[in-house]
Amino acid sequence: MLSWSWRCTVGGxxxxxxxxxxxxxxxxxxxxxxxxISRGKTLGEVSTWGIGGPAxxxxxxHCELQLASVLRYCRKRSIPFLVVGRGSNCLFDDRGxxxxxxxxxxxxxxRLAPGVYHAGSGYPFNAxxxxxxxxxxxxxxxxxxxxxxxxxxxxxxxxADGQETANVLKSVEVVTVNGQKYELPRxxxxxxxxxxPFQTIQGLAAICSATFVLTGCATAKENLRKYLKRRxxxxxxxxxxxxxxFRNPGFGCQSAGFLIDKAGLxxxxxxxxxxxxxxANFIINDGNSRASDVIKLLSIVKERVKSKYGITLEExxxxxxxxx
Ligand SMILES: Cc1cc2nc3c(=O)[nH]c(=O)nc-3n(C[C@H](O)[C@H](O)[C@H](O)COP(=O)(O)OP(=O)(O)OC[C@H]3O[C@@H](n4cnc5c(N)ncnc54)[C@H](O)[C@@H]3O)c2cc1C
Numbered sequence: 392m393l394s395w396s397w398r399c400t401v402g403g404x405x406x407x408x409x410x411x412x413x414x415x416x417x418x419x420x421x422x423x424x425x426x427x428i429s430r431g432k433t434l435g436e437v438s439t440w441g442i443g444g445p446a447x448x449x450x451x452x453h454c455e456l457q458l459a460s461v462l463r464y465c466r467k468r469s470i471p472f473l474v475v476g477r478g479s480n481c482l483f484d485d486r487g488x489x490x491x492x493x494x495x496x497x498x499x500x501x502r503l504a505p506g507v508y509h510a511g512s513g514y515p516f517n518a519x520x521x522x523x524x525x526x527x528x529x530x531x532x533x534x535x536x537x538x539x540x541x542x543x544x545x546x547x548x549x550x551a552d553g554q555e556t557a558n559v560l561k562s563v564e565v566v567t568v569n570g571q572k573y574e575l576p577r578x579x580x581x582x583x584x585x586x587x588p589f590q591t592i593q594g595l596a597a598i599c600s601a602t603f604v605l606t607g608c609a610t611a612k613e614n615l616r617k618y619l620k621r622r623x624x625x626x627x628x629x630x631x632x633x634x635x636x637f638r639n640p641g642f643g644c645q646s647a648g649f650l651i652d653k654a655g656l657x658x659x660x661x662x663x664x665x666x667x668x669x670x671a672n673f674i675i676n677d678g679n680s681r682a683s684d685v686i687k688l689l690s691i692v693k694e695r696v697k698s699k700y701g702i703t704l705e706e707x708x709x710x711x712x713x714x715x
Contacts, residue, residue, distance in 0.1 A: 424456040425464055428491070434483035434711075437475060437494055439538055441631045441676050442685065443483025444713075448491035452513075455497065455599055459570055462596050465491050466568060471715050474597040476513060476540030480547055480633050485682045486713040495542055497599060502526070506605040507561070512542025512598045516549065519603070524615045529608030530559035532615040536622045537634075542598040547707075548587045552618045557582035561602040565589075568596045585638055585707055627667045631676040636689060637704040647696075647704055648672035654695045661688040686710075 428450045434443030448470065452458040465472040471490030475481060497511035500519070506528045510519050519541060520534025533551040537544065544556045545563055560577045567573070580588050589598060608614075622628060637647035644650075651657070651671035659666045663680030666688065667673035674685055693704050 422460055422463070424454070425460040426450045426452055426457045428461070428464070432492070434478070434487055434492065437492070438478030438481050438483055438633070439631060440478075440482065440633050440680070440685075442485075442680055442682050443478075443481075443711075444485050444487030446488045446490070446492040449494070450491065451494040451496055453496050453498070455566070455572075458493070458495075458497065458597060458599070459566065461491070461493055462566065462568065463570055466570075472596075473711060474542070476543035477515075477538055479537075479539045480543060480708055482633065482682055482685055482708050482710045484711060484713040488711060489714045493597070495540060495597065497542075499600065503602070506607060507602065508605070509600060509602045510541045511600050512540060512545070514541045515539075516541050516544045520615070523603070523605055524611045527607055527609070527611055528605035529611040529614065530554060530605040531603065532611055533618055535615050536619055541601055545598050545601050546587055546589045548582050548585055550585065552614075552621070555582075557587070559603045559605055561604045563589075563601045564599040566596050566599055567594050569594070570596075572599065584641075625670055627669045627673055627675055630667065630673075632667070632673045633708050635670075635672040636674050636706060636708050637672055637692075638707045640702050640704065644702060646672070650696050650700055650702060650704070651692055654692075654699045656692055656695060659688065659691070661685075661691070664688045666692065682710075 428448050430448060431445040432449035434446055435441045450461055452461060472493055473488060473490065474493045474495050476495050495513040497513040499511035500514050501509045503509050508519060508523055516534045516537050516539050520531040523531050524535065533554040537549050539549065549556050562574050562576050563580065564572060564574050589595060639646045648671045651666065656666050657668050657671050660677065662684030663677045664684035665675050665677045667675050674688060689706065696702055696704050
């Protein structure tokens with residue numbers, strides 16, 4: 392299971408980033424922009440699963456100046472922090488988070504040229520998918536069914552229906568823990584299935600925005616309709632979930648959902664967490680699930696699939712522990 396690490400790192404920025412030709416700007420003297428920081432926000436309220444205890448500190452950022460200020464606030468006080476979008480791929484611990492959760496609402500949106508879009512990392516990814524498709528461009532039709540932000544999609548390399556975020560990215564703007572901004576061109580970024588360099592790079596604080604280049608396509612709207620219809624028929628859309636919990640095992644293997652289903656695990660529940668009857672790779676919060684219920688259920692599912700098929704499933708969701 393991926394767990395969060397580099398966002399807490401104070402200091403050390405990787406050399407390739409420091410030497411990037413696209414160096415930008417030192418953000419200084421911005422404390423006047425510090426957003427309201429509250430204590431004890433229940434993280435279940437900012438996750439689609441509805442699971443998670445209180446954050447020691449919590450704030451919402453609506454512009455890059457606010458983001459830079461809160462990053463500096465955390466850095467000066469050595470407070471661990473975590474940037475989240477819609478929390479649609481996060482499992483927060485029942486005890487919450489012993490640091491500052493920064494809810495990203497950098498929601499700018501711009502059409503730079505026909506088929507070229509620049510969006511703040513807090514912009515809803517599904518809105519970007521719908522807008523670009525309605526403009527007649529293809530590449531992000533799949534995004535219309537994904538409840539996350541642009542930043543979350545760039546971080547996770549969100550994908551579906553044969554399309555993926557990395558394929559239409561032109562560049563990504565990031566800020567480091569030291570408050571420096573960089574524009575990273577796509578060709579410097581190594582992407583894989585549900586993986587991005589942002590999951591492992593030390594010294595990065597947040598993805599700020601991204602630029603996408605799409606291709607004109609007469610059937611884009613039809614694609615989008617088809618993809619949404621498939622989702623409605625095959626996924627528990629109205630339930631509280633984080634989408635697919637496991638990565639698909641890879642080339643030559645059946646999907647994780649197929650393996651879980653054939654292992655007879657649909658409907659299996661622990662506490663309030665249940666393997667969806669509709670899509671076996673979804674774990675739904677049946678009302679009062681705790682993170683510990685989900686974790687137990689994940690481990691039982693892994694064990695059963697391993698013993699039946701000899702395949703070790705790997706979590707796609709990000710578990711955010713109480714402490715680093
Ligand atoms: C019903 C449903 C359907 C889904 N379908 C799909 C699907 O088809 N395909 C798919 O790939 N996913 C799917 N997902 C999963 C999820 O929506 C995606 O992974 C999405 O991209 C996560 O975006 P988010 O903003 O919610 O990220 P979050 O859950 O908030 O964060 C996920 C990770 O990204 C990091 N992160 C987020 N924003 C930033 C930022 N600005 N800077 C740095 N780090 C950041 C967080 O720290 C965290 O580690 C689905 C989820 C649900 C609930």
